Structures are given as C-alpha cells and as structure tokens.
Amino acid sequence: MxxxxxxxxxxxxxxxxxxxxxxxxxxxxxxxxxxxxxxxxxxxxxxxxxxxxxxxxxxxxxxxxxxxxxxxxxxxxxDKIITPGFIDTHRHGWQSVFKTLGSNTTLAEYAGRYSAFVSQPLLSPDDIYISQLAGIHEALNAGVTTILDHAHHTWTREHATAGLNASVDSSARVFFAYAFQNIPGFTIQDQITHWRELAPTVSGDLATLAIAYDGWMGDLQDPDTQAVMKLALESKVKVLTTHDVEGPWPLYNTPEVLQRVGILNKSIPIVISHGSQVTANSAQLLRQTNQYISITAESEMHYGHLHPTSHLILDQASLGVDTHFTFSTDILTQSRIWLQSTRARLYRDAIDNWKIPANNPMSVNQAFLLATRNGGLALGRPDLGVIMPNAKADILIWDGRSPGMLGWADPIAAIILHANVGDIKDVMVDGEFRKRDGKLVIKDYAKVQDRFLQSAKRVQDEMKGIPLPIPEGTFMGGYPYGPVLQVDTQRGEGTGYGPSYV
Known part of the structure; x- marks a missing residue:
C-alpha cells in the first residue's frame, strides 16, 4: 500500500x-x-x-x-485514534481562581468585575502562580498542548514573573504574551525593561516569551506604542497578540490599524483575538500579510461580541478559549460550537429565502484543522498541530471504544462531533506524557490542587463582595446599554431565570 x-x-x-x-x-x-x-x-x-x-x-x-x-x-x-494536540491561540490563564463566578455575565459586567484592572487588588503573585498553573493543567487534561496566553496580570514585576514561572513549570507548550499596559507605579516603559530582563531566562522550546499589546488603536506616534513596536522588532519576538472587538465595543485593534502602525506586514506572527467583525478590507490584509485571528466561539456567544463576519476568513483563522473561568476550557468544545454555529448562519441564507439547503456549508475536516494546524500556522509554527515527519510530538490518544465513540467509521467526525475530553486517554507534549491512562502525569498534583483551592476560596470570597456594575447610561463613555429579551423555562412571573448560587 x-x-x-x-x-x-x-x-x-x-x-x-x-x-x-x-x-x-x-x-x-x-x-x-x-x-x-x-x-x-x-x-x-x-x-x-x-x-x-x-x-x-x-x-x-x-x-x-x-x-x-x-x-x-x-x-x-x-482501537484508539491518534491526533495532534489542540492549539489554543487566546487564553487568560491567570483567571482560573474565578471558576463559575461569571456564568451569566455580560462583557460589560466582566469589565467591571473580573477584568485585569479590577482584579488587581485581590491576587497576590502566589495567587497568580497557582491559578495559572492549575489552569494550564486543566487545559492539558483536555488535550490542549499549546497555548497563547494573553497575560494581562502584569501589574508588578512579581505578578508578571509569577505567571511566567507557572507557564514554565506547567510542562505545556506556552507562548506567554506579556501584556504591556500602563499601571500606576509600573508603566509600560518599566514593563519593557522587565521583559528584556526576563527574555534571557526563558530557554528551550516549551515556554516562549511573547508580547501582548492593546494600544495600537490610539495615537500612532504614542511613545509607548513606538516602544512596544521597537521591542518586538529588535527582539524578533516569536508572537505578538492583541484584542480586537469592534462594533459598539471600544477595543478595535483591527488589521487596518495594525497596518497603519506598520507592524502587520512584518515577519512577526500576529494573532488578533476575536476579530469578530472583520471587514472585507481586514480580510484582504490578513491574507496579504499571512496573519491570523483567533475565534473564541463560546466566549463571543457568552459575552455578546458575536461573530457576524469572522466565518468569511477561516483560511486565516484559529481557535481560542478566552476567559475559561466562565465556560469550557477545551478547544474540542470550541471547534464543535464554531462548526455548528457557522452551519446555522450559512443555512439561514437559504432558509430565509424559502430555499432548501442543497449542501452542508462546513465540514468536520475544516473544524479539525482550525483546532490543530491553523493554530500552529497562526503562531508561525508549521511544526505544531500536525502529525507528519519532523513535526513536534504533541500527541493525543483517544479511546475509540468509549460509549460515545463506539462504532465510528470516520475518525475525524468521531472526534469533532462525538467525543468528549474524557475520551482523551493520553497526552504527550514534546514527546513526553503529560497525561497517561486518563490521569495527569504531574508531580505532586494533589498538592497543586490543594494550594489552588485555598487560593480560590480566599479570592472568590473577596470577589463576591464586589457588586456587579449597574448597566446604566453608556459603556465606557461610548455606546448606550440596551435591554435584551430574557427567556423563561417555567411559567409564572420571575421563575425562569433563577438566582445565582455562587
């Protein structure tokens, strides 16, 4: 053969x-x-x-x-299926300690209660370390072998270092994107100095020091923006990432903006997180410069960014998780949600015109590639997210005899549509087992769990005392709030939505 x-x-x-x-x-x-x-x-x-x-x-x-x-x-x-590990191109690992607190939040509520600037007083460097470490272990267990972490907990040298150290100690493949943001007492210029000090300490191929910056949309001649770009170019940083949430949301680091600054067309891989409302011009720029967006399907549904146009640029797209404390931590779920939501959106074009869909608009193969190979390409690493000679040995072994997968004929369909993360029996990163026979291979993992639970309890108890912002007037001085219809699953006034049980 x-x-x-x-x-x-x-x-x-x-x-x-x-x-x-x-x-x-x-x-x-x-x-x-x-x-x-x-x-x-x-x-x-x-x-x-x-x-x-x-x-x-x-x-x-x-x-x-x-x-x-x-x-x-x-x-x-x-009777097992062997696949490449999943690649997550957008995550905030440090937020693991907030688990289940934000189950019904909007993006505006997130910004007012759980975002980096609000959370700063609650977390010590030790909290950051154990939260980041436990969150990455959670991802490894779910078959995520590579993570681009947008680390916006860089409030002090100690906090930033703690997150990086946890990423190094996790044994996952982590691109730690140090976020440059002006903090009282720790400016972007201070952070750049710190980044330069950290860079020589990060060796090997598992942990990589990257850059995150959300200030491209401001004054193009801003000294901080120019300093970040100079650092990226001089250091030949491996990856640079930024948030882009358009429409009424005031965080538009679009491909057009990055092109005007002069960073998009450099050799540095750039991952634009969300990119939910990319324009035709944005898509053209992404293709011309071979840069990628990170679609975080569950997050964009949960928070209300939505994704009206990102399905039109899937050839320059990858998948991410985002704020995993509010929903699924795994890329398998993101690929499944994205596949079916894209199908629904494109089917609607036919149904709204009273036509019967003559074909299925997106395949399981495409969903699989978004979760694996496209993530590697987004990071400038064609040796990640694939099984082929000379690729990195980041491997998942799935139980093909699990109750949900029993009887499969197409292994790709079995993974994307029928598997769950419990079917992942083995996880290898860099050729070494991180999970074997269904259990994480982590030294002193029980102690990590205990330490994390102590931190989470204290942080969550304090977090519960912070009231959610009242959605009145405008959001961050921009667009006004608007009411959204709430559904009821029970008859009677006020019985459907239910209370919070945090």
Whole structure:
C-alpha cells in the first residue's frame, strides 16, 4: 500500500530507533496525519507512529513492524485514534481562581468585575502562580498542548514573573504574551525593561516569551506604542497578540490599524483575538500579510461580541478559549460550537429565502484543522498541530471504544462531533506524557490542587463582595446599554431565570 506521506520501511524505522534514546512507537492505531503535499488530512488505519525525543520521525501503514529494539517503548493503540494536540491561540490563564463566578455575565459586567484592572487588588503573585498553573493543567487534561496566553496580570514585576514561572513549570507548550499596559507605579516603559530582563531566562522550546499589546488603536506616534513596536522588532519576538472587538465595543485593534502602525506586514506572527467583525478590507490584509485571528466561539456567544463576519476568513483563522473561568476550557468544545454555529448562519441564507439547503456549508475536516494546524500556522509554527515527519510530538490518544465513540467509521467526525475530553486517554507534549491512562502525569498534583483551592476560596470570597456594575447610561463613555429579551423555562412571573448560587 502506498500513502502520500514520508514513510520508512519497517526495517529502516527500527534500525534508526535502536540507536535512539527516549524513542516511542505507537502501534496499531488510527492516525489522523497531515499530508504536506496535498495539504489535506490523511487517515491511516492500523498504522504506527515513531517518535524520537520531541519529534515525529515517521508514520507507517504497518500496524506492528518487526525488528523492534528493546530500547523502544511500544504503546499499543489498538482501537484508539491518534491526533495532534489542540492549539489554543487566546487564553487568560491567570483567571482560573474565578471558576463559575461569571456564568451569566455580560462583557460589560466582566469589565467591571473580573477584568485585569479590577482584579488587581485581590491576587497576590502566589495567587497568580497557582491559578495559572492549575489552569494550564486543566487545559492539558483536555488535550490542549499549546497555548497563547494573553497575560494581562502584569501589574508588578512579581505578578508578571509569577505567571511566567507557572507557564514554565506547567510542562505545556506556552507562548506567554506579556501584556504591556500602563499601571500606576509600573508603566509600560518599566514593563519593557522587565521583559528584556526576563527574555534571557526563558530557554528551550516549551515556554516562549511573547508580547501582548492593546494600544495600537490610539495615537500612532504614542511613545509607548513606538516602544512596544521597537521591542518586538529588535527582539524578533516569536508572537505578538492583541484584542480586537469592534462594533459598539471600544477595543478595535483591527488589521487596518495594525497596518497603519506598520507592524502587520512584518515577519512577526500576529494573532488578533476575536476579530469578530472583520471587514472585507481586514480580510484582504490578513491574507496579504499571512496573519491570523483567533475565534473564541463560546466566549463571543457568552459575552455578546458575536461573530457576524469572522466565518468569511477561516483560511486565516484559529481557535481560542478566552476567559475559561466562565465556560469550557477545551478547544474540542470550541471547534464543535464554531462548526455548528457557522452551519446555522450559512443555512439561514437559504432558509430565509424559502430555499432548501442543497449542501452542508462546513465540514468536520475544516473544524479539525482550525483546532490543530491553523493554530500552529497562526503562531508561525508549521511544526505544531500536525502529525507528519519532523513535526513536534504533541500527541493525543483517544479511546475509540468509549460509549460515545463506539462504532465510528470516520475518525475525524468521531472526534469533532462525538467525543468528549474524557475520551482523551493520553497526552504527550514534546514527546513526553503529560497525561497517561486518563490521569495527569504531574508531580505532586494533589498538592497543586490543594494550594489552588485555598487560593480560590480566599479570592472568590473577596470577589463576591464586589457588586456587579449597574448597566446604566453608556459603556465606557461610548455606546448606550440596551435591554435584551430574557427567556423563561417555567411559567409564572420571575421563575425562569433563577438566582445565582455562587
């Protein structure tokens, strides 16, 4: 059988593996690989995957090749599906301690109670460290192997360092985007100095120091903006990220704005978070400069940003989670929500014109690529989010015999539409297990949990004392508030919405 990806014959594979240290062979599994020549996903049934150190060496259609060296760790993947790890291109990991407090919040309420500037007095550097660490472990458990973390807890040197240290200690692949924002006593100029001091301390390929900045939309000659851009260019920063929430929301770091500043067309990968209301001109700029947006589908529904046009630029899009304390932490859920919401939006065009849809507008393959390969491309890392030779060995192994997946024929559809994160039995980052046989492989994880719970209880008790903002007048001096119809699931006045139980 001939398959159009690089494949070593069995003898060659294991002659190579016999000389290797930390070599793993995944056998007899169904592999969702990527063919770089055809630019398509490729399903290899009853195949094997050879990993040496942190890289994928080869993929074979032979289930259990012969001549296996005793130095090779053989992992039986019979009835299992092997995929690349998920990539999250927008998250605020430090907010884990707020879990379940914001279940019914609007974006305006979030800004007035849970945002970085409001939360600052409540969290010590120790709180930031354990919240970030536990949040990344939560993501790892859910199969998220790479995270672009928009770290806007950079209130002091100690707070910023704590979040970075947690990211390093997490054993996940984290792009820690240090947020530059003017804080009393710790200005953007101070933060730039701190960033430069931290940069030499971050080594290896798992933790990467990146940049987050939301001030592009102001004066283009602003000294802070110019200083951030100078830092990005001089340091050849690996990734730069920014928020873009348009319409009535006052956070419009659009592709057009970034182009005017002169940063969009540089070689630095830029991830524009949300980009919910990109214009045709925005889309053209993203394609011309090969830059990406991060669609956080559940967040944009939860908070009310919505996403009226971002489905039109999926070739330059990836997926993110955003504020995971309010909803799902996993990219699997985001891909499923985005797939079905996009289908619904495009079906409506036909239904509103009294026509029967003649085709399905978006496939499970596309949803899978958004959750994996597109995330790697957004970060400027074509070796992430794919299973192919020379790619990083960030791997998930799914239980194909779980109750929800039993009987699958299409492994991609099984993952995107039928699996849950409990079906992820093994997670590898850089070729090392972070989850095995359904349990996290984290040193002293019980102590991490206990420490996190102590921090969360104290922070949440204080947070409950902060009243939610009253939505009157205008939001941040801009557009007015407007009432939204609330639905009822029970008869009788005031019985449907119910109280909060925090």
């Amino acid at each position: 001939q398959i159009p990806i690089t494949v070593y014959v069995a003898v060659a594979i294991f002659q190579h593996a016999a000389l290797a240290i930390c070599t793993k062979l995944l056998t007899s599994g169904t592999i969702i690989a990527f063919d770089d020549k055809t630019q398509q996903l490729q399903v290899i049934r009853e195949g094997s995957l050879l990993i040496e150190g942190d890289q994928i060496i080869s993929i074979s259609d032979v289930a259990i090749p012969g001549n296996i060296s005793e130095n090779v760790e053989v992992i039986d993947c019979t």
